[in-house]
Amino acid sequence: MSKFALLFIFLFTAGIFSALFITPVASVLVYQLVYFVNPDIRWWAASIPGIQYSFIASLLMLVVLTIRYKELSLQAEWKKQPVFKWMLALLLMYGFMINFAIVTEVHKAFTQDFAKRVIIIFAAYKLITSERALNACLWAYVAGATYIGYIAYVVGRNAQGRVEGIGMVDTGGDGNLTAAAMVPALIILTYMAWMGNKKIKALAVFCGAFIANGIVLINSRGAFLGVVAGTLFFLFYMIFSRYQRKGQRGTAILIVFIALAGTVYVTDDAFWTRMETLKNTEDGGESGSHRIDFWMATFDVLEDYPLGVGIQGFIELSPNYLPEHYFEGRNTGKATHSTWFQVLSEIGWLGLFFLLSLLISTFRLSRDTKRHLINSENYDAYFKVLALEGALLSFLVTASFIDRGRSEMLYWLILFIAIASNIYYLRSKDPEGRRLKRAT
Template sequence: MSKFALLFIVVVMGGVAATFLVSGAASFILYQLIYFLNPGARWWSVEIPQLSYSFIAAVLMLFSLGIRYRQYTEVSPWRRQPAFKWMLALLVMYFLTNLYALNPAAHHRFTIDLAKLVVIVLVAYKLLNSERTLNAALWGYLIGATYIGYLATITGRNSGDRVEGIGLVDSPDANGVAAALVPAGALLMYYAWMGNWKVRMLCVFCGALIANGLVLINSRGAFLGVVAGSGLYLLYMIFSRYRGKGQRAMAIVIAIAGLSGALYVTDAQFWERMSTLQDLESRESGSGRVTFWLTTFDMLEDHPMGMGVQGYNQLASVYMDDATRGGVENRSVHSMWFQGLSEVGPVGFAFFLIMLVTLYRSTKRARRWVIANGDNRVYFKMLAIECGLISYLAAATFINQFRAEILYWMVMLVAVAVNVFYLQKVTEEKAAPVRGRRRNQSMVREAG
């Protein structure tokens, strides 16, 4: 048995054991690792039992929630996160779009996949109900992303100027894989900034493999995502008035080290491909990508409620000239935002935007509260998770990732941070006087 097959078996067995012996949150960590390891698509999969490992992890999650539902609900009620209400509304729109989708079979299949993902996200939110479990989930993601970076490194560019064939379950192409790695930038910067020397060494190791993987995959959208999210977080690290003593100097050291490492791993092929970003209408930059985006509005004039999954692909050759656009038969819209708009129309897309807006409002209140209580460390951790989500949204602007696992993971992780660092604390503060009064009343009764 190969070392990867053996490692996978150990991961699965360890995850199952940890679920029963340590915490139900371990089942979600197992789910994360299985997602990145993606055994069904790896060469070593012939050496392991042919089982649906993601299904096993999902069942473990549901079982963990079921046996302690009341306990989890007390600390992580769904109703206190308005973003989940809009996520469910979006899912309902996908089911309604079944009535008029242009490709009913594809739309139904991917709607069921989205429903499963929403269930996973809602269950994981309850299981990740402490800072310890949140950290475990963040590192579960980072370790998984590091494995993809390692896989890209040992595979090398095998398709022109990029790596192909190392895809994830829901993101088989190179651009989707690269987008999945992008949120790691801001998270690694936080842990390198706030962690001890051991954590910093681990961050350097993970960051090197992830950065090298991104360079080899050579995705322009991922590059913009890193610049947007990690760049924003770097500005907070250096210029925020809430940083602690000596943290600016450490932030500058991390920035210099990160930029030096990035320049070291990049090559001429990478910069040649990135240079095409200056003209989104050039053939080298996606064969008129902006035109593909704007054509969505022409389609919506005839299909105001959306066209369902792959509906845009079917209509591309009808609304665009194949001869002048470089081939548009079954072409995708190449943007998460316009993908969602084309699939579920303006109403469903509005639900998605409201979900993001309500999530931002929740995090804004939470960050104000933690600063008022003098917890700068938590403030910057919440910012790192938010910047990870921003990174993914920026990268997915140029690829079809509206229903991607990582996107909804990041939404859930931001919601978990709000719950752990704000909602739970506020609830405890409100409950403390009540408990005090009850204790005093009990003492009075005993004395009487």
């Protein structure tokens, strides 16, 4: 048995034991482990028991929640979180569209997957009830992204200059989707490197190197734009915020120089050649600007199908709405290549409204949390929330060029902000202080 297989089995088994007998957040860590490692596709999969690890991890979370529900409900109440009603609205809209989807069976199957995802998000909210638990989940996410970066390094690019088939369960082996899930980890790592001691800083640099190198190897232009947007967002607040720690601006400038040096070190000619295609809008196939044709076709589809066409409906109908040259040598249609237009095509204008409402609700919740933290002079937590905002922003920028409307990572990033708001803000509003006391 390989060392990776042994390590996975050890962590998986230890996590189950810890979840049942020590701390409920361990069940979430087991779920994250399985999600990122995705053992079924690894070369060492033949040397481990052939069981449904993802199902067991999900079931573990639900079992632990059931056992400790009364205790956990006092610390994390679903009804206090406005983001959850919009998640449910999206799920109900996808369920409603089963009756009108063009590819009914595909839409039904993926809607069931989305329902499972929402259930897991709801469960995780109650299982992550302290700052230490949130930090553990953030580090688990970073560790998972680091592992994917390591796999990208080992596998290397294929003949097309990309890295495919290394990602998580919901990426289907697509490199762009894998890179999108890795991008937010770099913004979270920036915060951890800043706030941590020397050992944490060294660990952050180590993890960041593998994650950044993995993104470079994958050669995703959207991921590159997401990294730039999220990093600039967080560093802007580090440099220009009125709420400064000693040496904060100097640290931010140092991070900029380290990031630039790291970028020069890990990038190669193939990466910059691909990034330069962003400027070559005359060749839509090279620059990706042909996506605009797919986006505009979404409006034509909605004229004929006002409620949307369901999951994979746009791909099925795209030959009727796009020029023939897009399908030369292809047996399948084209996707929208944008989360916003994906949701719009799948569940119509009402569905897009629900998604935008979910995101607006998330950022409003984050804003209220930051105000409370400023009033409490808890500036470390204030910048953590800013980092989580930057992480979500980086993903949204990346997802603007790929279909990620039902992706695992989108909802986990929203969840992290919701959990932070619960820990730092919502529980402090309890007049009896009961929930705040339990959190400490």
